[in-house]
Amino acid sequence: MATRSTYFLALSALLVPRCVQVALAATADEWRGRSIYQVLTDRFALPEGADTDACKVEDQTWCGGTWNSIRENLDYIQDAGFTALWISPVNQNYDGERSAYGDAYHGYWIKDISQLNDRFGSADDLKALSNELHKRNMYLMVDVVVNNVMATQTDPDFSQYYFKDKSQYHPYCGIEWGNTTSEQDCWLGDEKVPLPDLDTRNQDVIDGYNTWIKSFVQEYGIDGLRIDAAKHVNIDFWSGFCASAGVFCIGEVFGGDDVDALAQYQGPLDSVLNYNMYTAVTAAFKIPGDLNVSAIQDTLEQSKQKFKDITVLGNFLENQDLPRWHNQSVDLQSLYNAMTYNFMSSGIPIVYYGQEQYFAGVHDPYNREPLWQSNYEKTAAYNLTATLNMFRNHLVGTTDWAKQDMEILTTSEYGIGFSKGDVITVLTNIGSPAQNGTQIAVKSPYDSSYAMTDVLTCRQWVTSSEGMLDVEYTGGGKPVILVPEKVLAGSGMCGQDSSLASGSKTDSNDGLVVGGSRLLATLLSAVVIVFAWPW
Numbered sequence: 001m002a003t004r005s006t007y008f009l010a011l012s013a014l015l016v017p018r019c020v021q022v023a024l025a026a027t028a029d030e031w032r033g034r035s036i037y038q039v040l041t042d043r044f045a046l047p048e049g050a051d052t053d054a055c056k057v058e059d060q061t062w063c064g065g066t067w068n069s070i071r072e073n074l075d076y077i078q079d080a081g082f083t084a085l086w087i088s089p090v091n092q093n094y095d096g097e098r099s100a101y102g103d104a105y106h107g108y109w110i111k112d113i114s115q116l117n118d119r120f121g122s123a124d125d126l127k128a129l130s131n132e133l134h135k136r137n138m139y140l141m142v143d144v145v146v147n148n149v150m151a152t153q154t155d156p157d158f159s160q161y162y163f164k165d166k167s168q169y170h171p172y173c174g175i176e177w178g179n180t181t182s183e184q185d186c187w188l189g190d191e192k193v194p195l196p197d198l199d200t201r202n203q204d205v206i207d208g209y210n211t212w213i214k215s216f217v218q219e220y221g222i223d224g225l226r227i228d229a230a231k232h233v234n235i236d237f238w239s240g241f242c243a244s245a246g247v248f249c250i251g252e253v254f255g256g257d258d259v260d261a262l263a264q265y266q267g268p269l270d271s272v273l274n275y276n277m278y279t280a281v282t283a284a285f286k287i288p289g290d291l292n293v294s295a296i297q298d299t300l301e302q303s304k305q306k307f308k309d310i311t312v313l314g315n316f317l318e319n320q321d322l323p324r325w326h327n328q329s330v331d332l333q334s335l336y337n338a339m340t341y342n343f344m345s346s347g348i349p350i351v352y353y354g355q356e357q358y359f360a361g362v363h364d365p366y367n368r369e370p371l372w373q374s375n376y377e378k379t380a381a382y383n384l385t386a387t388l389n390m391f392r393n394h395l396v397g398t399t400d401w402a403k404q405d406m407e408i409l410t411t412s413e414y415g416i417g418f419s420k421g422d423v424i425t426v427l428t429n430i431g432s433p434a435q436n437g438t439q440i441a442v443k444s445p446y447d448s449s450y451a452m453t454d455v456l457t458c459r460q461w462v463t464s465s466e467g468m469l470d471v472e473y474t475g476g477g478k479p480v481i482l483v484p485e486k487v488l489a490g491s492g493m494c495g496q497d498s499s500l501a502s503g504s505k506t507d508s509n510d511g512l513v514v515g516g517s518r519l520l521a522t523l524l525s526a527v528v529i530v531f532a533w534p535w
């Protein structure tokens with residue numbers, strides 16, 4: 001092993017150009033098995049010694065989080081089982097007089113993409129975060145804003161921006177919603193904080209962006225991009241941009257239940273945040289709410305036809321623009337069932353920081369709470385997140401589960417049963433109170449008396465006649481995840497050994513890292529870590 005490592009180290013040192021960070025991996029295929037934790041850099045963690053009571057969301061100003069303070073607190077994210085981190089935009093923002101909507105603490109008010117935002121740290125700090133993530137076999141996703149910059153008047157001084165010529169921007173107009181041309185070419189924001197809209201058909205802008213993103217991704221070892229306001233750019237811009245980036249691109253195309261409108265972006269972009277399924281999951285599980293489980297079935301059927309690949313779409317319940325789940329629906333089992341849907345269905349689960357702490361902010365700026373005020377408690381939601389990640393990482397590491405088909409087995413007014421690979425998930429919207437007599441009956445593909453385990457409670461289950469699984473709610477509406485016992489071998493769950501701890505399968509995927517080039521990737525990142533300082 002020593003000689004092999006030495007060989008790889010020597011080889012890697014030759015292959016890795018100086019000062020360029022190494023991304024662990026990049027493609028949609030490699031992201032499919034990942035699980036993403038989303039943070040606003042300003043709100044995730046404070047530097048040691050800072051005043052933990054000072055941050056007030058309504059002040060709409062910086063609270064003091066940095067790339068270093070994220071790096072120092074990565075255990076909280078990794079212990080919850082996440083294998084990727086999405087951070088808010090890192091590029092230089094507007095830093096002038098306080099605007100009508102406060103300061104640019106969120107990072108989306110871009111001024112100059114060629115500079116980093118020094119509010120959050122230095123280039124070395126961002127590289128150190130990237131390196132530390134890679135050392136932990138985690139991916140770094142960075143949020144980028146391409147559609148627009150930020151201004152405080154509709155006739156700004158364009159020379160302050162990266163693209164300095166007025167002709168590189170669309171002329172000012174307010175968006176007329178529902179008119180696609182207007183949504184793409186007019187300016188987001190309003191007259192108090194207008195967001196000057198880049199002309200992404202202008203060849204200088206196209207070339208400038210493509211050159212920038214390529215070097216930006218390489219410089220900081222970025223493994224994937226989340227693209228802000230992708231809906232507000234002409235769709236044909238994206239394939240060239242993402243090809244230049246050379247990494248997974250997931251776009252924000254804000255919307256509701258229109259599957260055609262969203263699906264057209266997959267192709268130009270690798271993936272989109274799945275607003276369609278968010279809308280359906282909300283309709284199904286939010287209490288009080290429509291309690292309309294057919295919305296999931298309908299959305300899934302349409303999505304299978306219209307998207308190129310539903311297994312790489314981003315599943316979420318919250319983000320910096322949406323009301324927290326817990327604001328809309330205080331019943332805890334409502335949250336737990338919806339969370340379980342996002343981890344066990346097709347797609348990449350994304351958790352917005354604070355969901356695991358039951359944050360309940362309704363909208364901007366209240367949904368951008370400082371995480372430190374939770375004391376990073378190991379709440380039941382945190383523990384459920386960890387269990388869901390641990391199980392999913394195990395499936396991803398030992399099988400091709402992430403690629404396998406998802407099939408709905410049953411729906412009723414109370415809930416849904418679906419399979420993906422060997423896993424059968426049964427979810428309900430009845431909420432926490434026990435309901436004797438309510439039952440969801442799911443026809444499994446197994447024979448009668450087939451032994452299964454509920455991953456969330458470790459309780460043993462057996463199928464009844466003809467392979468039926470009858471889920472009852474005498475203890476309240478809890479989510480259920482059933483697998484054949486053998487699937488848990490090596491998972492470290494429900495009394496099974498962990499293949500990692502036992503060291504018996506050192507060459508197999510362990511769920512933290514996906515893909516065949518694990519050894520090389522690990523060594524490459526090790527090389528960067530070892531040699532980063534002297535350069």
Ligand SMILES: *[C@@H]1O[C@H](CO)[C@@H](O)[C@H](O)[C@H]1NC(C)=O
Binds near residue numbers: 173180182185186
């Ligand atoms: C849509 O918006 C564009 C850009 O503002 C405008 O030129 C066009 O007239 C609008 N179309 C309709 C049908 O209103």
Ligand SMILES: *[C@@H]1O[C@H](CO)[C@@H](O)[C@H](O)[C@H]1NC(C)=O
Binds near residue numbers: 290292295299
């Ligand atoms: C439930 O959702 C389906 C599919 O989205 C929709 O067609 C139906 O009208 C909804 N039903 C109710 C009662 O809202």
Ligand SMILES: *[C@@H]1O[C@H](CO)[C@@H](O)[C@H](O)[C@H]1NC(C)=O
Binds near residue numbers: 327361
């Ligand atoms: C949701 O947000 C609103 C507005 O901030 C607040 O009044 C309400 O108490 C919140 N609901 C919950 C359940 O936290």
Ligand SMILES: *[C@@H]1O[C@H](CO)[C@@H](O)[C@H](O)[C@H]1NC(C)=O
Binds near residue numbers: 378383
């Ligand atoms: C979460 O799990 C930890 C152990 O990992 C335990 O100490 C803690 O009590 C659990 N939290 C809850 C709310 O059950």
Ligand SMILES: *[C@@H]1O[C@H](CO)[C@@H](O)[C@H](O)[C@H]1NC(C)=O
Binds near residue numbers: 436474
């Ligand atoms: C519901 O069932 C549980 C468990 O079987 C039992 O303990 C409880 O008394 C029942 N409640 C009602 C209202 O029937």
